[in-house]
Amino acid sequence: MAFMRLLLCVSGVYSCFLLWAVAQERLSVPFASLDGSHSDKFNSVMFLGTCQSALSVVSAFLYMLFRRKTSQSFTSLLGLDHNPAPGHETSEKHPSKQDTRYSQTNLLLRYLQCSVFITSAAPFGFASLSYISYPAMVLGKSCKLVPVMIMNVLLYRRKFAPHKYLVVAMVTVGITVFMGLAPSKPAKAKAASTPNGNLIGLAYLLINLAIDGATNSTQDEIFARHRVTGQQMMFWINLFSTLVTVVLEMLPLPYIPVIHPSDSGTEWGTALAFIREHPSIKVPLLQFAITGALGQLFIFETLQHFGSLTLVTITLTRKIFTMLLSVVWYGHKLSPAQWLGAGIVFAGISVEAFVKTPKGVHVKKVVAEKEVAKLKSV
Secondary structure: OOOHHHHHOOOHHHHHHHHHHHHHHOOOEEEEEOOOOOOEEEOOHHHHHHHHHHHHHHHHHHHHHHHOOOOHHHHHHHOOOOOOOOOOOOOOOOOOOHHHHHHHHHHHHHHHHHHHHHHHHHHHHHHHHHOOOOEEEEHHHHHOOHHHHHHHHHHHHOOOOOOHHHHHHHHHHHHHHHHHHOOOOOOHHHHHHOOHHHHHHHHHHHHHHHHHHHHHHHHHHHHHEEEEOOOHHHHHHHHHHHHHHHHHHHHOOOOOOOOOOOOOOHHHHHHHHHHHHHHHHHHHHHHHHHHHHHHHOOOOOOHHHHHHHHHHHHHHHHHHHHHHHHHHHHOOOOOHHHHHHHHHHHHHHHHHHHHHHHOOHHHHHHHHHHOOHHHHHO
């Protein structure tokens, strides 16, 4: 059952986000104006996030409503019942009192914290592309497993089974070798014209990775403390993300590097005006939002049952499989060193898959590590 769930999650993440990547690439190039006289690029990154998070709220709610039990209350459906995870029902110092760290208020604040992290991380990722090449960004993103593990250890003092450290090392080294030995691309024009442009791009990317690591570790902490499902977490995080981004887009903010690159008006008004002037953006924008929302259902299902490290492993290796598919489909050639990198990644995945099987010697440790063994009964 666990293997089939993992297989379904992997298939869902891969299929949805391959289509999502196609839409994202289309949104990154200029769109023709209504009269066809000129083309412009869509720069409202926060508006893209709003579209995806709003649709994710709807998809998560419909999914929970579809699986709702007849006797289940509405508050229980949304995960608002005070129902901490096993072992966290009372305070350590005062056993007769409930620990506020596991209260409903704390749960909502954790959701809001994740939303703020996600809203803050995205602009830095897009801003880094103005200074460094896409392969360089992917190379940095390939090391995301490291900040996720570091943030788990630093923020929440979590420990992992020994094989997890091995998987992190193998996947990170494998993708680094694969991407690092890929054909080099010309430097970005903005980086060439800006003093220390590459360092600025790298700094933006490191900020993005650090915030992503904090987000994933906080999500792991929520599952460890509270008896919630992945879809409930998806609903609330995206609801708060939508509210936060809409408020920011409606405010006439001044020019703020990375966060608010527009120097006039509101981002909401700018985005709607662009859509009216460039109607061809509607289809890829809708594709971006729908595939992102459906993909999140699989992402949070993976996060709930297998943890953030497994999730990051899936999302990172998706890039490798996409590149290998491109090699077969278009007849591209890889160097022996790049094949070595791909082999290291596959070996790391094999270690994770072996441990997840019923005969794996660390299965019980993995379940204990996440402290969510009874989640399936919710």
